[in-house]
Amino acid sequence: MGKITKSGTSIAQLLDDERFQARIARSLPEHLSTERLLASVFGELRRTPKLAHCNKASFFNAVLQASQAGLEIGGPLGHGYLIPFKKEVVFVPGYRGLLFLARQSGEILDVRTGVVCEGDHFVYRDGLSLKLEHTPFAAPTTAKFERAWAVVTTKTGGQYVAVLWKAEVDKIRAGSAGRNAGAWTDFYLEMAKKTALRRALKVAPMSARLARVVADDEAADAGIVGRVELEPEDAEIVDVAQLEADTKPDTASDLADALEMADELEGTDPSNEAGA
16 A cells, blocks of 8 residues: 555555554543544544545544543543644643543543632632642632632642633643634533643653643644654654645545444443443
8 A cells, every 4th residue: 555645545544454553542641542542533534524625634643632642532532632833733632631541551540620700719829838729719600700720739749730710721722733623612611621630740750641631732833733753653654745745635425434433332332331
C-alpha cells in the first residue's frame, strides 16, 4: 500500500491501515486498547462530520496525541476531543482527561476543582498560610460564572493552587484553536475548571505523560496545531507534504463500515450493560 495520504484515500482507510494501527498500539498504555481508541475516534467522526473535511496528516497527528496520552476520545468519559480548525484537526484533552492523568501520575495525592458563581461564598488567601474556601450558593448552570479554581496536593504534602477570573478564562479561550467548537461551546464550565487545573499542574511535580499533555494543550490554546513529531516510519504512513493539498472530504459511504464497527464495539463494551 502506498502513502496513506495519496489522492482518494479516506480517513476511514487511514484508520484501517495496519501500519497506522500498529503505530497507535505502540503508544497506548495498558488501560486502553487500540480497538477501544479507534471506536471512540469513529464515534467522534459521526458526531463531528467536519472532521472528514480536514487533511489526513493532521488527523493522524491528533489521534496519535490521544494515543500517547492514553485518553479515550469523546463519549461519556469526555477525556478528550477532536476539534476541526480550518483544515487542521486538533486534539484537546478535556477536564476529566487531565484529572484522570493527574490521578495516574504517581506524584499526586488529591485534586480538587470548582467554579465560583455570583452569590457563592469564596475566600482565597495566598502566602505562607494558604486558605481557600468555597461554598456554592446556586447551581453553576443557572448562576453567573465568575472564576475557576484548582488545588493539587502531592503525596509529599505540597499544595499547588490556581484561581482564574472569568476574563482570564475567556482570554485563553479566545486564543484557542477550538474556541468556537466542541468542548468550549458544549462544556464551558468544565473547560474553565480544566484551565485552572492545568495552571496548577504546571508548577506541580507530574509524570512525563501528563507533562506532555499539558504542554500540547497549552499550545492548542495558543493557536498552535500539529505539535506531534513523526517518527521515521510514520513518514511512510502520512505524507506531511500533503498537509494542505489533501483535503478531499470523505463521503458517508466511506465511513459506513467503520461506524458499523464502532457500534459493534460499543455494544460489546461491559460499561454499557444495564446496571454497570
